[in-house]
Amino acid sequence: MRPAAESRTGGTGVSFFAEPLAAKVPEITFLFWVVKIMTTAGGEALSDYLALGSKVTGAAVETLFLIVGLVWQFRTRRYVAAAYWFLAYAIATFGTGVSDTLHLVVGIPYAGTTTLWAVVLALVFWRWYRSEGTLSIHSITTRRREGYYWATVFATFALGTALGDFTATALGLGYLASGIMFGLIIGIPAVAWARFGLGSIAAFWFAYVVTRPLGASFADYFSKPHSISGAGFGDGRTAVAAAVVTAVLVVYLAVTRHDIQPATSPRAVSRAAVNDDAWGR
Numbered sequence: 381m382r383p384a385a386e387s388r389t390g391g392t393g394v395s396f397f398a399e400p401l402a403a404k405v406p407e408i409t410f411l412f413w414v415v416k417i418m419t420t421a422g423g424e425a426l427s428d429y430l431a432l433g434s435k436v437t438g439a440a441v442e443t444l445f446l447i448v449g450l451v452w453q454f455r456t457r458r459y460v461a462a463a464y465w466f467l468a469y470a471i472a473t474f475g476t477g478v479s480d481t482l483h484l485v486v487g488i489p490y491a492g493t494t495t496l497w498a499v500v501l502a503l504v505f506w507r508w509y510r511s512e513g514t515l516s517i518h519s520i521t522t523r524r525r526e527g528y529y530w531a532t533v534f535a536t537f538a539l540g541t542a543l544g545d546f547t548a549t550a551l552g553l554g555y556l557a558s559g560i561m562f563g564l565i566i567g568i569p570a571v572a573w574a575r576f577g578l579g580s581i582a583a584f585w586f587a588y589v590v591t592r593p594l595g596a597s598f599a600d601y602f603s604k605p606h607s608i609s610g611a612g613f614g615d616g617r618t619a620v621a622a623a624v625v626t627a628v629l630v631v632y633l634a635v636t637r638h639d640i641q642p643a644t645s646p647r648a649v650s651r652a653a654v655n656d657d658a659w660g661r
């Protein structure tokens with residue numbers, strides 16, 4: 381009998397990142413959204429805290445954080461809560477740093493960075509669907525699909541950072557008002573799905589994108605000084621608080637395993653990919 385990695389790839393060697401044995405992302409539950417928002421808030425605060433010191437050191441830490449997260453997640457062969465959320469946290473941090481660099485260092489206005497990341501996200505979605513025929517998270521059972529998934533996550537995090545800063549500063553809403561606004565907007569896909577027939581995949585990704593400016597806006601509100609509409613709690617303390625809450629929730633998920641997707645046969649996954657349309661019926 382051939383090794384599992386060999387039988388999934390059809391090759392004769394063992395890859396460093398073996399093909400998954402099961403879905404690599406969690407089932408979508410209420411707690412998924414809570415942890416997702418906490419990672420976005422924590423990543424925003426952590427990146428801003430690292431930027432207070434040496435920019436080179438901060439960028440190096442964020443890059444190392446991301447590399448460790450990528451290796452850990454892609455080395456697992458099924459969903460592992462700690463690995464998944466570690467990488468999500470790392471991307472939240474790194475994505476914030478990249479988006480802020482384009483504005484603060486390169487000089488692109490927030491409207492420009494928001495547009496840029498929206499285009500990047502659309503291109504990733506287009507390439508993913510063109511390649512795989514579905515954008516469903518229940519189809520993340522191959523390395524290639526997982527790669528598309530995490531590329532999408534990165535683009536959503538960078539877009540959310542730019543969008544949150546755009547509404548809070550360029551539009552003058554302030555961080556708290558921006559957070560409340562996105563808190564209302566995130567309810568739109570839920571209502572559209574439940575009452576008006578919006579596809580589940582479209583509803584999921586709509587809400588997923590909005591979680592980023594939602595979490596980041598509240599993180600900025602708590603961490604930034606009063607002079608720029610914040611509560612003055614500080615970047616460092618906000619980052620620590622968010623990290624602690626996230627860690628507790630992830631430990632709970634790891635122990636209870638409530639967010640493990642039901643086992644699905646490869647044939648059923650392929651059939652779902654064919655039957656899904658771009659908006660997820």
